[in-house]
Amino acid sequence: MRIGQLARRSGVSVRALRYYEEQRLLESTRTPGGQRDYPDEALERVQLIQDLFAAGLSSRTVVELLPCVSTGVATPAMLDQLIIERDRIAARIQDLTRAKTKLGRVIENVTAANVAQD
Amino acid sequence: MRIGQLARRSGVSVRALRYYEEQRLLESTRTPGGQRDYPDEALERVQLIQDLFAAGLSSRTVVELLPCVSTGVATPAMLDQLIIERDRIAARIQDLTRAKTKLGRVIENVTAANVAQD
DNA sequence: CCTGAACCTGACGTCAACGTGAGGTACTAG
DNA sequence: CTAGTACCTCACGTTGACGTCAGGTTCAGG
The missing domain is CATH 1.20.5 (Single alpha-helices involved in coiled-coils or other helix-helix interfaces)
Structure with missing residues (x-):
């Protein structure tokens, strides 16, 4: 899935998704041409990030906690x-x-x- | 009461109190020398402002609603x-x-x- | 009278989570 | 092959509620 589609599905802006990557909250592989490619699970991930942001956590805190939120460890x-x-x-x-x-x-x-x- | 005392009592900074005045959230009279002088009710007022800020209202919204919050009209x-x-x-x-x-x-x-x- | 604390007015700095161009590249349909 | 759209990377702009520094004034005590 490319960035535009993920943006539409998740309801956040393309810019925001790039920002998440910059902050190491979200990863992506790249096509040979250099465009971002996301797996389906990215949608859940983005929604989780949004929830945590909405709860007032900073991106710094989120990046620290995301591993254990998704892995349970x-x-x-x-x-x-x-x-x-x-x-x-x-x-x-x-x-x-x-x-x-x-x-x-x-x-x-x-x-x-x-x-x-x- | 002068600004430093109000700041200590309310737990907000002196700068914040000046900011509230700038935003027309809080009034003060002045001493002949030009220093701010607050009545005792200012303390309640500041706490109310803080509550509304904490609730996510903007100063613009607060300034619009403060009259009816304090007067009931x-x-x-x-x-x-x-x-x-x-x-x-x-x-x-x-x-x-x-x-x-x-x-x-x-x-x-x-x-x-x-x-x-x- | 004089000092040190508290106060004054600008006015620029901060921080987070993006928004918004600018200027260029990749992908897709016909 | 060529539009037209989606995408890319800088990099500066925005917003709100103050923080902070500069340079000067006022106040209370001795």
Whole structure:
């Protein structure tokens, strides 16, 4: 599969895929002409990368953790890092939940005020 | 209260507080000498700003929503925006929860493998 | 009066994850 | 063989929320 197709299937830009390769998050073989060629598994991989990015991990962290995420094998240091990141995500969820609750209350207030006004 | 004290109390940097003012998120009166002077309520305000930033809102969005967040009065457009942001946060929580679950499974796998190895 | 800490205003630097040309090469259909 | 599209590699631009340095001013204590 070439880069354009992978981009369309995964929903990320061609530029992003090249960036992932630059950051060693994603590999590709090359055609004799020098164009990138991806196996089908690349799609999953890209989606995993996107998930981790969406979770706020940096590409540096992702590149460190990808091996054990895909193979299930990790050094103690990698395990520590995994736990750190999971906890960071959990904390972030707490933050977001608080903010959401706050906004929710504001919405209730505003709605109530508007209804009262009608 | 002067800017240094507000910074220490709120846990944000002096630079950040000046930035908030630049973005019209936070007001201050000035001493005759030109130094910023904050009322006690500024502390709450800063914490609210931080919460909204942490929730991924931009300063532009925050400056639009702050009035109704603090006063409880909103135009229909503001209400729409509030709802949009709340839903965005909810979606983000979903993403993070998925990522957390994924990492959690990886951690389980790794831990199981390591235990088996012992 | 004088010093050291805290403050002031510009204004340029940073960082990540790409976007966006520029200028050239590879692949595919007819 | 020749379009037209997809692809390639630089390499600079973007955005948001500040960090940081320069050069000067204000404030509190002794």
